[in-house]
Amino acid sequence: MNNEELLSTLQGKLGQFAVEIVPRNPKRIYIDVPPEHSIAANRICFEELQGRLTTATGRDTPHRIEVLYHYCLDSCGVVVTLRTWAEKPECTLDSLAAVLPGANFIEREIQDLLGVKFRNHPDPRRLILADNWPQGVYPLRRDFSARRKRNETPEFLRELTQEVTSP
Amino acid sequence: MKRTVIPIGPFHPIQEEPEFFQLTVEGETVVDVDVRLSCNHRGIERLCQDLTYDQIPFLLARICGICSASHPMAFCQACEDLCGVETPPRGLYLRSIICELERIHSHLLWVGLAGHFIGYNTVFMWAWKYREPVLELLERLIGNRNNYENFCVGGCRRDIPQEKLPEITEVMDEVQGNVEMLTKAVLDDPILKVRLGGIGILTYEQARQWCATGPTTRGSGVDIDVRRDEPYAAYNLLDWQVHVQPAGDVFAKTVVRLLEVLEAVKIIRQCVDQIEPGEIRAEVREMPQGEGIGHAEAPRGETFHYVCSDGTNYPIRYKVRAPTYVNLPSFKSSVIGQELADAMLTVAAMDPCYSCTERVAVVRNRRHSKKEILDQRTLMKLSWEKTERIRKNI
Numbered sequence: 001m002n003n004e005e006l007l008s009t010l011q012g013k014l015g016q017f018a019v020e021i022v023p024r025n026p027k028r029i030y031i032d033v034p035p036e037h038s039i040a041a042n043r044i045c046f047e048e049l050q051g052r053l054t055t056a057t058g059r060d061t062p063h064r065i066e067v068l069y070h071y072c073l074d075s076c077g078v079v080v081t082l083r084t085w086a087e088k089p090e091c092t093l094d095s096l097a098a099v100l101p102g103a104n105f106i107e108r109e110i111q112d113l114l115g116v117k118f119r120n121h122p123d124p125r126r127l128i129l130a131d132n133w134p135q136g137v138y139p140l141r142r143d144f145s146a147r148r149k150r151n152e153t154p155e156f157l158r159e160l161t162q163e164v165t166s167p
Numbered sequence: 168m169k170r171t172v173i174p175i176g177p178f179h180p181i182q183e184e185p186e187f188f189q190l191t192v193e194g195e196t197v198v199d200v201d202v203r204l205s206c207n208h209r210g211i212e213r214l215c216q217d218l219t220y221d222q223i224p225f226l227l228a229r230i231c232g233i234c235s236a237s238h239p240m241a242f243c244q245a246c247e248d249l250c251g252v253e254t255p256p257r258g259l260y261l262r263s264i265i266c267e268l269e270r271i272h273s274h275l276l277w278v279g280l281a282g283h284f285i286g287y288n289t290v291f292m293w294a295w296k297y298r299e300p301v302l303e304l305l306e307r308l309i310g311n312r313n314n315y316e317n318f319c320v321g322g323c324r325r326d327i328p329q330e331k332l333p334e335i336t337e338v339m340d341e342v343q344g345n346v347e348m349l350t351k352a353v354l355d356d357p358i359l360k361v362r363l364g365g366i367g368i369l370t371y372e373q374a375r376q377w378c379a380t381g382p383t384t385r386g387s388g389v390d391i392d393v394r395r396d397e398p399y400a401a402y403n404l405l406d407w408q409v410h411v412q413p414a415g416d417v418f419a420k421t422v423v424r425l426l427e428v429l430e431a432v433k434i435i436r437q438c439v440d441q442i443e444p445g446e447i448r449a450e451v452r453e454m455p456q457g458e459g460i461g462h463a464e465a466p467r468g469e470t471f472h473y474v475c476s477d478g479t480n481y482p483i484r485y486k487v488r489a490p491t492y493v494n495l496p497s498f499k500s501s502v503i504g505q506e507l508a509d510a511m512l513t514v515a516a517m518d519p520c521y522s523c524t525e526r527v528a529v530v531r532n533r534r535h536s537k538k539e540i541l542d543q544r545t546l547m548k549l550s551w552e553k554t555e556r557i558r559k560n561i
Binding site: 024025027028030052053054055057059060068070072074075076077078079081100101102103104105106127128129139140 | 203204205208210212213248251375376377378379380391393396397398457458459460462469471473475484486488492493495496499
């Protein structure tokens with residue numbers, strides 16, 4: 001499949017959901033998909049285009065948290081990125097792991113680090129953070145700082161900072 | 168039947184990635200498995216946001232002691248995708264040479280450990296002996312046995328002098344002879360075929376569902392390899408092939424890795440023949456605003472890096488996905504239904520951390536919570552005894 005064919009296929013299959021299809025260069029295509037259609041679009045990428053879910057990236061922006069699902073289309077060597085988002089402050093999104101087991105770990109990681117809640121996730125336990133990490137503190141959010149909010153940091157971090165700052 | 172829960176891990180001084188496995192067994196058969204990651208989270212993604220693009224490759228080389236070329240490689244490609252820089256041809260060849268040397272020593276390390284797990288200590292000693300010249304060669308070429316730190320955005324940092332290239336060919340001759348012998352010995356050995364065949368099967372469909380990569384999937388008949396599908400470095404200029412085995416068991420994964428070592432030797436020879444003097448690095452003046460994606464085929468599978476830049480010297484979001492992160496969950500498909508003696512080997516076949524099995528507590532009777540601790544030696548013994556049984560029956 002060459003690049004124009006791929007773009008027209010993507011337009012045909014995902015055009016009904018997508019806000020925008022942006023080919024940054026011939027090998028990298030970014031598609032914005034509103035959250036309500038994200039599962040349907042992901043299924044098309046995995047089942048119809050035979051893409052392989054490489055991973056997902058969570059990104060904190062001022063008003064929403066973006067989740068980027070990266071698919072490798074191995075037959076033509078193109079990476080298709082589906083960008084969806086969870087509006088603050090609720091930060092909820094439908095879970096892909098219920099459909100595709102390969103998304104299980106990465107969604108749990110995003111849930112831990114950025115606080116996106118995935119609806120219908122089959123196994124929403126913690127994956128990355130320690131068991132004694134406080135609820136509601138998300139270390140990859142841009143407003144997180146272990147130093148500034150000293151009262152809200154976990155016990156072990158507080159002990160560490162005191163040791164360093166005490167004369 | 169009574170169920171027994173076996174916690175494995177998470178820490179051992181010599182393992183690279185601490186992980187926590189919990190196996191549920193009925194008798195000798197594994198019926199369920201749970202994995203807990205990130206017992207030693209280093210926050211590399213967050214640290215990258217405080218480093219400049221020139222500093223990041225040095226941190227990324229330390230993600231993994233074995234794949235210390237692949238991670239910076241994927242980073243450089245992500246940045247080159249972002250700023251649209253073309254690396255000069257000599258830089259591309261140098262990258263291929265280092266990546267393939269890394270593949271050879273990583274796969275030989277794995278073959279040795281897998282041999283040790285099933286009680287073939289001769290394989291362990293031989294494979295590691297064959298690996299040593301490769302590490303020494305890397306030290307002579309780049310200055311380090313591991314953590315090569317030779318990649319930067321736009322090309323390579325240091326050149327391999329033209330007069331040192333014959334040394335590479337010499338070592339490759341040695342490696343090729345040894346590995347061909349080892350491959351033949353493994354393929355012809357009836358005990359190995361019985362011991363490794365048919366265990367830890369990951370089917371084609373399961374490999375697709377878990378989105379696994381690398382030799383783990385190529386052993387299950389999934390024909391993917393980033394080096395061929397989206398050629399980077401000099402791979403599209405060379406003549407080589409991807410090895411795929413359809414069976415999906417541990418034996419298939421072993422064969423794939425051994426054949427890949429020979430393929431890597433072939434690639435390096437061609438690189439040495441074709442490489443020409445010239446520039447090794449393209450100058451990168453600034454990083455534009457935008458996003459970049461780079462991926463590379465590490466010995467264990469695909470590493471995937473995503474970089475998001477706002478036009479300053481520091482990335483605003485950096486994402487790293489190491490191959491074990493997607494290969495490990497497939498453990499859920501391959502280990503359930505296996506004997507306990509094979510569980511360790513099935514984990515090892517994925518090439519994650521080998522020594523997670525350092526301490527194992529078997530809860531024989533949950534009501535009185537009397538625990539029996541199985542250490543690594545006992546688990547090894549279980550595996551060795553099975554090999555002995557097969558040897559006697561043949």
